[in-house]
Amino acid sequence: MFTDSREEDVATKEIQLNVDGNNHVITADPEMPLLYALRDDLGLRNPRFGCGLAQCGACTVHIDGQAVRSCVTPVDSVGVGKVVTLAGLGGGNGKAHKIQTAFIEEQVPQCGYCLNGWLMTAAAFLEANPNPNDGEIRDALSGLKCRCGTHYSIMRAVKRAARA
């Protein structure tokens, strides 16, 4: 026989969040990852759970323009940071960011479950490096997962966005 156990204390608090330009107050365990605040408290559907371990990117959002993996970001650590999700990346109201336009034009996704990682990371990367070469794009996106294997389309789309 063997036994698994872990002890934890649970206390909730009020936390303010600014997401896609809107202010929200939620009551939650401060240690709860931002991902669950976005999905469950705010009812947003696009950041997704892929691993919960910062290994895949499916949960990626921007905080103050930086690509961040929300599955390992305690909600209380966001503070006054401005959170942007995939749905808000183009500025809201269904407007597309140029990386989204490029992914649509190149018809990149298969299942598309991975897209938050690639799009949010590539958008932040192109902001910092508007004219990347292939090697720089690959390095910037290294570590993101796409199980369907759309990597080759992704390369085309990021290059297209860089040209746009």
Add this chain to the structure above:
Amino acid sequence: MTINVNRRTVLGAFGALTISVVLPGHKARAAVLGAATQPPLKPENLSSYIQVNADGTVVAFWGKMDMGQGTDLGVAQMVAEELDLPIFKVFVQQGNTATSINQGGASGSTGIQQGGTALQSAAAEARYQLVDMASKQLGVPIPDLKVDDGVISSLADPAKSVTYAELIGGRFFDTQLEWNQKIGNSLFVKGRGTIKPVADHKVIGSSPMRRDVPWKVMGSGDYVVDIKVPGMLHARVIRPEVAGAVPVEVDATSVKDIPDVQIVREKGFLAIVAPREWDAIRAADQLKVTWSDSTPNFPTQAGIFDHLRNAKSVHREPGEDVGDVDAAFAGAAKVVEATYDWPFQSHASMGPACAVVEINGDRATLWTGSQKPHFSAAGVAAILDMPSENVHGIWVPGPGSYGRNDAGDAAADAALIAKLTGKPIRVQGMRKDGTRWDPKGPASIHTARAALDKDNNVLAWHFESKGFSRVDVNSNESATRDTLAGQLIDTPLKPGVGFGVPEESYGFPAKRKAWETVAPLLDRASPLRTTHLRDPVGPQIHFASESFMDEVAYAIGVDPLEFRLKYITDPRDIAVVKAATEKAGWQARTAARRQSAGDGKFKGQGMSYAQRSGTRVAVVCEVEIESKTGRIWARKFTVAHDCGMIVNPRQLTHTIEGNIVQAISRSVHEEVQFDDKNVTSVDWETYPILDITETPETIDVVLIDHKELPPSGAGEPSMRPVAAAIANAIFDATGVRIRQAPFTPDKLKAAGLA
């Protein structure tokens, strides 16, 4: 460019599905055609496949699924073609048991090959019916009518015309088709309408844009993980650290600090539910469970192939010999022989599976990402003790699907928890549920022998596979014995037996292709239970058979391409082999060339080819290998692909590219790790897949379009020749023959890389 999209507008046309009133056309009807209410969803009813909306758009109801390759778009193109409609007027509704006949779900790359051709045939009948109605309404004989963009008009007097919408928009076809009495992949229907001659094709062969891409890219649509039902609770299934263990004691006090947590237990099944997802996750982590002792009968990781060699065969399929194989070997001047090994692999879908089940009295609804929602709904019905027609299965895109992955288990989990709690349940796994606990692609060993005469002609080829079954659990989840939940509530198990043989056209005078399977490891709820993983058993079989063709060629001092062309008999096979090697610039050789790529790297080129259910693929791969580290980069792939008539060239190309990347990943990285207690591949660190830094810099795809042939599959065929092409390129680069996948630096060193 500004793109404003959300999924609702794309699906807007479906709104008409629910309109049962007849909207008047701009001309009065001469007669009321069709039925006012939808005839029952039966395979023989035309209305089960094709519907004309009040606005003249058409919905095709498809009982298969698109997993992101745009197969549904291909089907829409086939239907649009037969109905003479532009593609933007045709929509495909898929994966809903209330609106589609079970055509097998996503299965065996048959989406277009079988599912699409059935709908195309139904659409041809719909056109026939519409033209017949128009003829009566306009008083013009059928041969004097033409159809264009949903308008049927008199050739002599174009002013005499009527639209599809005017004829039957918003109403329903009430005629029958000839049905071949089959449900699933092989369902086919036929009416009096015949499909168009290829020369008239306008929509087939073009590459319109997919409808699902905008909402996926904009983050504006629902995946199965996004489904919410009022009163829904979040569930996590709790699985043991030691495979085979079942809960003995569960300490409820260990989670009492988390609000509204409920423990759910039935026999060996244990789960926890909470109104908030984070609470369910924390509670699952925190729950104190005492598990029974278990000693799973797993061999060591290193000993898995010896286990397969020594294990008793539970089933042998000897195949049918060509020629006299035994005599050929007895009289051979020389015999070449080699064995190859392939590990267990995981679907490791992008996210762990999710399902939602809601019970309402004697009926239930399932939302699932399973690629076979009809079967999945039947599996839920079995858990709930309901007739399967009482469960409404709704497919919602999931986190990827490449066969019988964990989605089938999630549906059964959600059903069981919903039954035990009486609440709507959303269950999603954690990462390890998708990697440790998904059903696996089978590990296998392969022995190949060739008998040669004194002039090095091949007299006979003998190929044997021995592996875990591809259907230890079935390729769909309709039976409780095939899901973890079902097994944990003591459903008697009945592992199936199945494997496969190489698909090729080598014209050796004698051939034997046989297989046998061994018993599953751990008889229930095993993390190493085996089933279909994309191109089931194709990659392992063709890794072995096509590596072996190179081995024979080199053994007799012949260039591997020349060797293949000497023996391959099928003209389409020859054509793909020539197309790929010509495009890639094949470099003939009779021994490993060990060419330097600079920087302490070697480079090499390798090829292979395979058939799959009518499709042919040849690939040429160029690799670079760092001699110090043994790291491989499959730098360039050239693929020649013949799947008969091409419906959508861009989607076909993307599908092939995705196959190549996933196949490289499986060839160079993927091996499910395990110890004597459990699978130890639990995440992306312990089950790595191909990184974008390792993706080929070039994937050249040559499409061979045979418009005169029916379309065959494309979802899997290009997966199967990849591993052999890489192994063959590794040999050219290094002189090292790698006979065990994945081709990790360790295995390359073990195979002799200095």
